[in-house]
Amino acid sequence: MGKMEKNDNAVSVELSRIREKISDIDKRIIQLLEERAELVKEVGKIKRQHSLPFYSPDRETKIYKMIEANAKGEFPIKSLKTIFREIMSASIRLEEPLTISYLGPEATFTHQAAIERFGLSLHYVPEESIEDVFMDVEHERADFGVVPIENSIEGVVHYTLDMFIESSVKIVSEIYIDIRHNLLSKANNLQQVKAIYSHPNALGQCKNWIKKHLPNVPLFETVSTAKAAKIAEKDETAAAIASKAASEIYGLNVLASGIEDRSNNITRFLVIGKKIPSKTGNDKTSFMFSIKDKVGALYEILQPFYNNKINLTRIESRPSRQKNFSYIFYVDTEGHIEDAKLQDALSKIEDFTVFLKILGSYPKDERLAIQS
Numbered sequence: 161m162g163k164m165e166k167n168d169n170a171v172s173v174e175l176s177r178i179r180e181k182i183s184d185i186d187k188r189i190i191q192l193l194e195e196r197a198e199l200v201k202e203v204g205k206i207k208r209q210h211s212l213p214f215y216s217p218d219r220e221t222k223i224y225k226m227i228e229a230n231a232k233g234e235f236p237i238k239s240l241k242t243i244f245r246e247i248m249s250a251s252i253r254l255e256e257p258l259t260i261s262y263l264g265p266e267a268t269f270t271h272q273a274a275i276e277r278f279g280l281s282l283h284y285v286p287e288e289s290i291e292d293v294f295m296d297v298e299h300e301r302a303d304f305g306v307v308p309i310e311n312s313i314e315g316v317v318h319y320t321l322d323m324f325i326e327s328s329v330k331i332v333s334e335i336y337i338d339i340r341h342n343l344l345s346k347a348n349n350l351q352q353v354k355a356i357y358s359h360p361n362a363l364g365q366c367k368n369w370i371k372k373h374l375p376n377v378p379l380f381e382t383v384s385t386a387k388a389a390k391i392a393e394k395d396e397t398a399a400a401i402a403s404k405a406a407s408e409i410y411g412l413n414v415l416a417s418g419i420e421d422r423s424n425n426i427t428r429f430l431v432i433g434k435k436i437p438s439k440t441g442n443d444k445t446s447f448m449f450s451i452k453d454k455v456g457a458l459y460e461i462l463q464p465f466y467n468n469k470i471n472l473t474r475i476e477s478r479p480s481r482q483k484n485f486s487y488i489f490y491v492d493t494e495g496h497i498e499d500a501k502l503q504d505a506l507s508k509i510e511d512f513t514v515f516l517k518i519l520g521s522y523p524k525d526e527r528l529a530i531q532s
């Protein structure tokens with residue numbers, strides 16, 4: 161036997177020895193997941209008996225926090241969270257295969273937000289409009305819906321705000337997503353790309369990158385970034401500027417990622433459902449109101465929040481559409497609707513409002529779900 165062969169043999173023995181240990185651990189992981197599934201089914205039964213929602217964002221937030229507190233760092237925390245995202249997704253499915261409606265088409269950033277929040281085991285339905293997503297949840301064609309609410313560059317999504325005026329759905333979760341643009345193609349390298357397709361906004365946001373790397377390639381506008389990905393799926397010389405989700409859905413190579421000229425393009429999405437989740441201790445509450453037409457009314461409304469030291473994280477005004485020059489205010493505050501001080505502030509403003517509607521309390525997204 162030559163020296164090389166002998167070495168190879170020793171290496172393969174060593175590898176087998178370690179791999180056997182890994183397999184033992186894998187079997188234990190499987191066993192533990194089976195045990196976990198049994199308990200999840202028990203939770204599901206109790207929820208069914210008491211008509212509680214099968215998806216519990218408050219509980220999931222606590223699990224992500226538990227991961228942060230317990231991880232020692234040997235295995236990346238981000239990956240642990242991704243794994244737990246999928247464990248919980250499969251678990252929800254064991255309780256009840258939920259349907260999640262979102263502003264489509266497939267592979268939009270809203271789709272990406274939905275998957276980040278609910279994982280891959282649930283049933284997703286793309287809708288053509290924000291209104292359709294609200295209607296799906298309202299009429300129980302979907303258990304939850306996902307819609308965009310604001311973008312750090314383009315501002316608030318008025319369609320979504322306006323839907324809350326009439327709708328009875330509640331905000332149950334929020335999701336922040338970094339809008340990262342990617343160059344996706346069936347081609348294996350940039351030299352093979354002969355055309356770039358995308359939504360005009362995305363083309364605009366990646367102008368410098370395109371000028372630098374593909375200056376002579378013609379650009380074509382599409383109605384959505386997802387539509388561009390669909391075109392790239394069919395044509396090997398085409399590339400799309402689209403989301404990471406689009407690369408997975410349409411089987412495209414990521415030729416370049418993070419190609420946007422300006423970083424810090426963040427979109428906030430809301431999950432809507434029927435029931436307000438319980439308090440986690442780190443929550444936000446959203447409500448809307450319109451004020452009586454009198455001097456100092458808005459001042460009177462803000463005062464009780466100041467007195468209770470409640471942080472208002474956003475205040476947005478919209479025309480009420482019922483009366484000219486009357487306005488509806490949309491407010492996000494820190495805290496949960498069960499908090500005594502928030503209840504105190506809300507009870508004090510009632511006298512000054514024409515209408516006051518609580519839109520929901522939900523765990524604050526500290527980007528702890530996937531992205532940290």
Ligand SMILES: C=C(O[C@@H]1C=C(C(=O)O)C=C[C@H]1O)C(=O)O
Pocket residue numbers: 200203214215216217219220223247248249251252255
């Ligand atoms: C099991 C539950 O249901 C769902 C699944 C979870 C899990 O797998 O840990 C956590 C929260 C819920 O979205 C629960 O509420 O505890």
